[in-house]
Amino acid sequence: MLRDALNIKLGGKITPKPLRYSVIMPRVAIENLKLIEVDDLISLIGKDLETIRCVLANSSYEEHISALAPDKIDSFSIERALLQNYVETHKKLVKFSSGNIKNLLLAFLKKFEVSNVKALLRAVKAEIPVDEAIRHIVPVGSLDENRCLSILAESKGISDVINFLSSLEYGLIVKSALSRHERIEDLMRLEVELDKSVYQEMLESAERLKGADKKISKDIIGIELDAINVRIILKCKTLGITRELIKDYLMPTALFDEDTLEEVTKAASTKAMISCLLNVAEAGNAVYKNIFTQMLKECEAPLSRFEAILDKAPLNMSLYMLKKHTRYYNIGFVLAFLNLKWMEIKNLRCIINGSERKIPPSQVRKLLVLPGEW
Amino acid sequence: MSAEKLEVRPTRLELLRLRRRKALAEGIADILQKDLETLIVALIKHRQRAHTLRNLLNEQMNNAYSLFAETEMIIGTMKLREISLYASPIEFNVKVSTAPGVLGIPFPYFHCIKEESTVHKPRFNLIETPTQLDEMVSKVEDALNYVVKLAELTAVIREILEVISLKRRQINRIRFKIIPQLEATIRYVELILEEIERQDAIRVRVIQRKRKEREVE
Numbered sequence: 001m002l003r004d005a006l007n008i009k010l011g012g013k014i015t016p017k018p019l020r021y022s023v024i025m026p027r028v029a030i031e032n033l034k035l036i037e038v039d040d041l042i043s044l045i046g047k048d049l050e051t052i053r054c055v056l057a058n059s060s061y062e063e064h065i066s067a068l069a070p071d072k073i074d075s076f077s078i079e080r081a082l083l084q085n086y087v088e089t090h091k092k093l094v095k096f097s098s099g100n101i102k103n104l105l106l107a108f109l110k111k112f113e114v115s116n117v118k119a120l121l122r123a124v125k126a127e128i129p130v131d132e133a134i135r136h137i138v139p140v141g142s143l144d145e146n147r148c149l150s151i152l153a154e155s156k157g158i159s160d161v162i163n164f165l166s167s168l169e170y171g172l173i174v175k176s177a178l179s180r181h182e183r184i185e186d187l188m189r190l191e192v193e194l195d196k197s198v199y200q201e202m203l204e205s206a207e208r209l210k211g212a213d214k215k216i217s218k219d220i221i222g223i224e225l226d227a228i229n230v231r232i233i234l235k236c237k238t239l240g241i242t243r244e245l246i247k248d249y250l251m252p253t254a255l256f257d258e259d260t261l262e263e264v265t266k267a268a269s270t271k272a273m274i275s276c277l278l279n280v281a282e283a284g285n286a287v288y289k290n291i292f293t294q295m296l297k298e299c300e301a302p303l304s305r306f307e308a309i310l311d312k313a314p315l316n317m318s319l320y321m322l323k324k325h326t327r328y329y330n331i332g333f334v335l336a337f338l339n340l341k342w343m344e345i346k347n348l349r350c351i352i353n354g355s356e357r358k359i360p361p362s363q364v365r366k367l368l369v370l371p372g373e374w
Numbered sequence: 375m376s377a378e379k380l381e382v383r384p385t386r387l388e389l390l391r392l393r394r395r396k397a398l399a400e401g402i403a404d405i406l407q408k409d410l411e412t413l414i415v416a417l418i419k420h421r422q423r424a425h426t427l428r429n430l431l432n433e434q435m436n437n438a439y440s441l442f443a444e445t446e447m448i449i450g451t452m453k454l455r456e457i458s459l460y461a462s463p464i465e466f467n468v469k470v471s472t473a474p475g476v477l478g479i480p481f482p483y484f485h486c487i488k489e490e491s492t493v494h495k496p497r498f499n500l501i502e503t504p505t506q507l508d509e510m511v512s513k514v515e516d517a518l519n520y521v522v523k524l525a526e527l528t529a530v531i532r533e534i535l536e537v538i539s540l541k542r543r544q545i546n547r548i549r550f551k552i553i554p555q556l557e558a559t560i561r562y563v564e565l566i567l568e569e570i571e572r573q574d575a576i577r578v579r580v581i582q583r584k585r586k587e588r589e590v591e
Contacts (some may be wrong), residue, residue, distance in 0.1 A: 076451045083452070109527050118499075126459035138458045187460050191499050230499045239508065240494045249500055303505040304444075350447040357443045367447050 024096045034060035075356045083138045108206040113141040214329040222254030227310040249273040271299040307358040315339045377554035384566035396556040403548040405507040410541045414478040431520040441510035465489040484526040
């Protein structure tokens with residue numbers, strides 16, 4: 001038991017658990033220290049793009065922000081630089097990790113890879129120029145910039161993109177999705193299948209971990225999937241989409257299993273749906289209970305409010321896991337950092353777009369996803 | 375400015391006919407004036423409706439733009455542009471017909487027909503897009519109805535303005551051309567008839583004088 005908790009069999013030899021984290025933990029701690037303080041982030045609201053660029057140029061985003069031409073600064077270019085930074089940071093963590101932790105981080109990174117596959121499909125369908133299309137792609141993993149450029153340049157239609165991707169796992173996923181749905185034009189189906197595959201792989205990677213790592217990662221990925229599925233159901237119900245069709249759009253399940261989700265789709269009102277979810281959430285941890293209790297309290301609120309609450313779920317779960325488990329020698333710290341970094345980028349993106357469009361600061365502030373008491 | 379008289383024979387019958395024509399012209403001018411007033415009232419009402427509709431459209435578009443900005447803030451410019459690449463446009467058509475309006479004038483009637491598929495499907499990726507984007511689309515669809523109705527009202531207002539202009543020209547023609555012309559002709563015929571009467575009276579008096587002189591002889 002103690003051996004299980006402290007050791008992992010890696011490549012035929014036993015590696016003590018702290019040793020697995022000996023390299024990645026300092027790296028995460030360093031990156032964690034580079035995160036922008038929430039108060040500093042809030043102080044950027046309402047500032048012009050140049051001021052924001054200067055602030056970011058003196059932060060962990062320095063390398064990517066400095067690469068931007070000062071006369072061509074806009075929300076699009078800054079956002080792209082932020083995403084590049086996130087991907088680079090993520091890759092750095094992958095580099096310093098090993099074994100199943102590395103596999104889990106790689107599975108997380110595949111979300112960006114899939115996002116690039118979707119961007120390729122969308123760009124080819126829209127028949128936009130290659131140099132315009134490549135701007136929507138942040139190269140990562142097997143889809144490097146040259147490969148993306150060649151796919152974009154040589155593809156005449158979606159089927160060509162699928163053929164180019166056939167050597168990758170995504171090609172197989174898209175092909176199998178196409179065999180089930182005869183219309184190649186319906187990109188949504190392909191996108192849903194790609195998303196499902198990424199989340200499935202994340203779950204499988206979490207399953208391969210052991211002890212507290214397994215529980216923490218499953219809980220964090222689980223709440224993300226549950227939040228996504230609840231969002232999908234709420235949105236589909238609002239749009240008047242049939243129950244049969246909703247099932248096709250759902251991602252792999254976690255705490256809320258298929259039966260629960262089926263029951264939720266049958267509920268007559270939003271309140272009934274949330275009550276049903278809350279009953280199941282009681283079996284989960286405090287984060288689930290808090291989220292669905294809050295949603296039930298605000299059951300008359302617009303859907304966007306529910307989405308804002310659900311968007312915060314993975315971050316809340318990560319922070320909860322940090323409190324519950326020791327700070328070091330488990331995956332919680334790594335995943336919490338990744339979620340915090342992602343939220344920081346989302347918030348910066350929100351602030352930058354708000355500044356460019358001259359949105360009142362109070363409105364921008366409302367859309368920020370901030371942890372805890374902020 | 376003296377009006378040109380009509381080329382008529384200066385007879386009593388013609389005078390009666392001219393007077394009847396003048397009365398008729400005055401009657402027509404009165405009717406046209408009442409039509410004009412009705413049209414002006416209708417124009418004011420339509421203008422007020424157009425103003426209200428324009429305000430509603432402005433409000434709707436402001437809401438839509440606000441939701442669009444929120445969406446952009448939530449998912450970022452990159453993702454939003456990417457999503458816009460494959461988003462299908464709102465399919466709609468405008469059916470144009472006419473319906474009798476004020477004073478029986480055929481007014482244009484625009485009807486916005488949206489091509490809705492039998493199966494409801496989400497327009498955008500459900501995971502990547504916030505609900506604000508769907509709300510924005512819904513607002514834009516509503517705004518589209520307002521745009522079509524506003525176009526209809528504009529067409530109706532243009533139609534009313536054209537009819538008003540026509541009626542005004544007709545009234546002006548009757549009041550400032552036909553009636554003065556008839557009045558001038560009536561005066562001319564009356565003068566001629568008076569002149570003839572005077573000549574006849576002189577002729578009668580001369581004849582009577584000559585007859586008396588013959589009797590005396």
